[in-house]
Amino acid sequence: MTTISFGRVEQHIDMCEDNLKISTTLQNQDKYKIWDNILYTLTYQSNQAGEA
Secondary structure (H helix, E strand, C coil): CCCCCHHHHHHHHHHHHHHHHHCCCCCHHHHHHHHHHHHHHHHHHHHHHHHC
């Protein structure tokens, strides 16, 4: 299990939420895809941080 700085994750989530607000005109299906991408990105970054 990899531990990462919560502040860094929180900052990333804030950035993603801003991107979601910009994308509010998308269909719900597309919003779900965006969230999948956010979760994937967070997981990927946490794994990379563990390997660094």
